[in-house]
Amino acid sequence: MGLFDFLNKKAESRKSIPREMLLRFLPSGQVVWMPDNTETLLKEGYLGNHAVFTIQDWKSQKIASAPRNIYEVVDQKAYSRYRLMMKGATEKSLFEAERLKRKGLREVTGQVDLQKTLDRPNNLMSWYEFVYGLSTFKDMVGSGYIGATRDGVGDATKGAIREMELLPSQHVVITAGDRANPIKSYHLKTNPEVKIAVENVCQIRHFDPRYDVGMQWLYGLSRLYPARDIIQEYKESTATKVNIFQDKGVRDIIFPKGVTDPGEISVTEAQSAEDNMNRKLTERGGIITNSIELGSIRVGFSPVEMGILESQAVTKEDFCALYHIPAEVIGWGDKATYSNMDQFVKQALINSVLPELEQLKDRLNEWYVPSYEDTKQPLNNQGQKFVIDFDHEYFPEMQQDKKALVDWLERSPVSVNEFRAAIRYDEDPDENANKPMIRNGYKFLEDMGIESLASGDTSMFEDNDK
Known part of the structure; x- marks a missing residue:
């Protein structure tokens, strides 16, 4: 084998690096089409399903209300260990993580510029509204997008970020880039002429394994995508429930409590009691009185209809499992007591809320914080001088x-x-x-x-x- 043959073979091997294999489907500048069912999941899941909305609302509220602080890194090693421990945080490891945080970080209050944009991302939204929407978009669509306005002169991709806009995730379109930069730019379906530079967009997404269709995995996977059948089942059971009540209504057998022998009440007395009760129930307003205590048994539903009604409770628990939130937290489970409710909430915070806060702070520390020059460490140190972090002990259930x-x-x-x-x-x-x-x-x-x-x-x- 000659020298040039070896060089040619080496050049050939470079073509098989992973990124080239992943991006071979689309040339630079071509639009990456969003999965067809994205807006459907948003409309039928979040907007059209009260169970999904209730769970998502609980989670987004918790994420948005977590206090956000600016810290100075005083011990890089302790801070790095703290970050690793928080990635897979458990109830037992959180105390050690908090100790490492106190050792590695020191809260600061003087970074006015860095705090200002976070306190008020734009003139239409507070931080709470902004993060609430970001969390909701990420779960419902697969990705949350933050668009930035910088103060750079002559170059819109340079300078400190002075304003952050929450982009409507269901309208965001990705334009493919090259091997070095898979994403070239973003634009909105509602305004395709205006391109947004990739440097001015922070995308926070769920992992998406759908690598078989172009580059759609870049959009992230909606949390509701694996639950499409459950959403449809819940929708159909709700419609059936309405039809059952419209067609048959609710029928009860009313009887005097304490009567064990049916022969104690004559047919005439029973009919008179029924007529008297019907007359009182049809009148508007007033108070219904009776001389004896009554009991009732609900009847009128077939086993199939009862199964449909009971299936809704099971479906609600399936939705909760999708979010890693115990059904008892939302009020649907049957295991909650006064003494163990805090434990259910703590489990939901650790498994559902803390991972989202970790991903959010990591992306802000990678994208937002470095745009401010005074946040960088001196050349002889590694990492950033200042970082964003959340106080998870703000939640009473998380306090030691x-x-x-x-x-x-x-x-x-x-x-x-x-x-x-x-x-x-x-x-x-x-x-x-x-x-x-x-x-x-x-x-x-x-x-x-x-x-x-x-x-x-x-x-x-x-x-x-x-």
């Missing part, structure tokens, strides 16, 4: 059990300020407040000659407690 928290802190070699921060007290300015301590009168580690425990190794205490 104070008794269990204090018990854990007392068993760990933490400083006074770490203890105070964990229970959300202000920092103590005393110079000794940052030195690790252990129980046994709360002595400083350095005074006991065991400074090695400052790293957080509590194994010796765990052994002694057993």
